Amino acid sequence: MHTFKLNKLCSLGLLALSSSVFTHSAFATATQEGTVNNGNGTFTYTQKINATSTLPHYNQSIASPATGGFGFYSGYNQDFGWQHSFGDIITNPLIQIQSATLMIRAYDVDSESFHGTNGEYDGIAVDGVDLNPGLLQGTNNTWSETSFDLPIFSISDDGLINTFMDADMYNISGTMNWVTQLDYSLLTITYLETTNNPPLKPELSMSPSSCDATTASDLVASITGPTPADPDGDSVSYLYRWFVDIGQGSVVDDEVAGKTDHQGNTVLSTQTIDGETWRVQVTAVDSNGLVSDPEFSTWISIDTDCDGDGVDDVYDDYPADPERAFNNYNPSATLVFEDLWPEKGDYDYNDFVMQNVFNTITHASGAVKEVAIAGNAVARGAGYANAFAISFLTDTSNIESSSLTLDGNLSTLTPEAGHTGEAVIVLIDNISSVLPSGTYSFYNTQNGDDRPLVPIEFNVVFETPVPVLTLGDAPFNPFIYRVANRGLEIHMSDRAPTDLADLTLLGTSDDASDPNTNSYYQTANGHPWALYVPSIWTHPYEYIDVLLAYPQMQVWAESGGSTNPGWFAYPDTTHCWKC
Structure with missing residues (x-):
């Protein structure tokens, strides 16, 4: 076993490899090769590459004890490659392969199982694909031979078998410094010359x-x-x-x-x-x-980590899914909007009311793979036709899929066009069509109006999981906008408008937004136009100011949230729907 420190010099890589097919006459003479007629209609071709081989198969001229290569000890920063070739499979269409193996002879491969993940593990890949077994197999201070079955397609595509050794491949920190010495790599192909076709992959x-x-x-x-x-x-x-x-x-x-x-x-x-x-x-x-x-x-990882994501099944909410590991539920909450911004208007906070539970589903790394919402559209007190959307801080191109199930009807959603650095998904393109008028002018905002809640489920899946610090926390950036005026957006306090918002409306009428300080959608006294209430909340009746229905809210808003944090639990029941 060798654990001396290696210098981090240039690794010996696959050099001067051609994409062309070589005939026997083009092979470098230092490469040992030959074909044997087995006398039974089959032939066996062998090709050995070692320290005496030359380009295009191998470049020994830059190999040294410091850089590694055939005949030298090679460690974690001394990966190198070589190229086998079987040009006859391209020039002779009658060749059909019976077997193909790659046997690598190496010394001092310390891959004994008792090392666990701290042993010497040297990976072998062909044409960029890891082979099975995944490692050179051998023991301390001995010569060993590891045989790999080569996929036929790795030979038949171009006759070239580009081989690469990733030495001491788990040594990320550079502290273990295992080394091994390769003697040679032997390609063996047994074949027939026949018009018969091989069997299909099982x-x-x-x-x-x-x-x-x-x-x-x-x-x-x-x-x-x-x-x-x-x-x-x-x-x-x-x-x-x-x-x-x-x-x-x-x-x-x-x-x-x-x-x-x-x-x-x-x-x-x-x-x-x-x-x-x-x-x-x-x-x-x-x-x-x-x-x-x-x-x-x-x-994978029997009884332990089925999906191989590094999270044991007992802790994994998605034990069969390597892209998902943990559910992160927010408590039941209510999103409410007042739609007369930039004016305060009647300030009754019932223009759109939606109960919800957010589930932020994270990868084993902690980044967000999916966001899911389950809830109900509860009430609409708006005379205007409004739409409901959410902005996520990730590129539109990173949206793998998104869907909405509204009152039992499933639809596929696509991000709204026109945004950069954010993905905006419109969940409801007209709230009035989901919560329509009837006997009552609005929906569940007037005394006696008690119609069914409309169930809503939404999910968005990110192609690449998004770090929590980038994406932010639930409810992210929900907003409504005027159907007849896309630029009129109404967000929660200090949530930025999207790229399609009409920024000329900021700071007008009762709104005190100041983009220079990232202050948005609140009055000079700190009163917002949208709220994320951390409970199942009962909204005010139509035309009832929210400050009458919830007397503690004003102090809470004007203190920046430091006073009366539980204001939403103390309604004046005479002013609230179903209090």
Whole structure:
């Protein structure tokens, strides 16, 4: 085991790799390669790359003990790459592959399971895709050989197999300094020259599902298709290779982790332990020996962290969803608006009333993935036709989806055009159509008017979770605007108008907004036009000033909220709807 400090010098990367297909005559002579006729109609091609290989396969000229590379110890800041090639698959359309493996011989690979996540883990990727097993496998101060099954598509697309080693890949802090030495990389391809087609990639079902797996469960991979399994009608069988992560952060062959070498479609429950991740690779093989690309099924963190987001299932509100981890409910609240801004008007605070519960759904990192609202549209005391919207501090392009269920009717919402640096979603484009007039001129604002509340559910999902400090807290920035005058927006105190607001209205009539101090939508005495009341609130009757219905509100507003914080719980019941 080597843990000496490495200098952070330039890593030895994939250099001078061409996208063209090389013929045998173009290969550098230092690369060992050859094709053997097996005498049974099959051929085996091998290509070995090591320290003696030259471009385009490998550039040893810049390798050194300081930079790493074949023949030198390489650590976390000394990742390097090389290129295998099999040009015949491009020039000879009759080639069909029976097997393809990449075997890497390395020394002092300290990937023993007892290290947990603190061991030496060297990842291998081909054409930018991590292979299975995910790591070089070996032990302290020994030579080891790790065999990887290559997907056929990684060879057949262009004949080039660009390979990369991410040395000591979990050493983010640079404090562990594990190193390993690669001797060579050996590509082996066995193939036929035939017009017969390979079988199709298998389709799998897993039992139990990943999130239902426990240590009492046998893990079973079942073939569900396709039908037919082979385009030529050949009979097909299946090869199974099982991998397990027992705490190393990536899967290794099950026998390397001290388990049974499973070769069927089942791992018995006696072989599994809480927290392990199991993966099966299934490859179809037809009666000619031709193989499909592999398919995988994965049981993640059995009994511990089903979705692999880093939050144990016992704490995860969404154990099967890696994008969501925690519900964050606000207490039941009421949004209320007065719509005569910039004038105070009758100040009865019932022009739109909506009861709501906000749920801010966060990713394991704490950033917001989704916002959901459940509530009721309660009352409309407005003579004007108004719309209801919410502005979120994220780009419109970051809205993955949004929907509204209003009185049982589901609709898909799209962000309003014309905004930069914010996403504005209109939930109700005309409140009067949702809460219509009838026997009464308004809706649930007059004595005797007691019509049903209209249920409303809304959600918005962000493509990239938004940090809480950026997005802010519920209720974010809700507002109403005049249907006949889009620029006339009415927000809560100190919530900024949107890009479509008519800013010339700020600071006029009774409004004392001052954009220079980020003060918006309040009078000179601090009286707002919109409130987020932290309870299920009963609003004033039509034409009743809110200060009569809730006598403690005036002192609360004029003190900046420091006095009478519970004003909303003390109504004058003679002035409130259903008090």
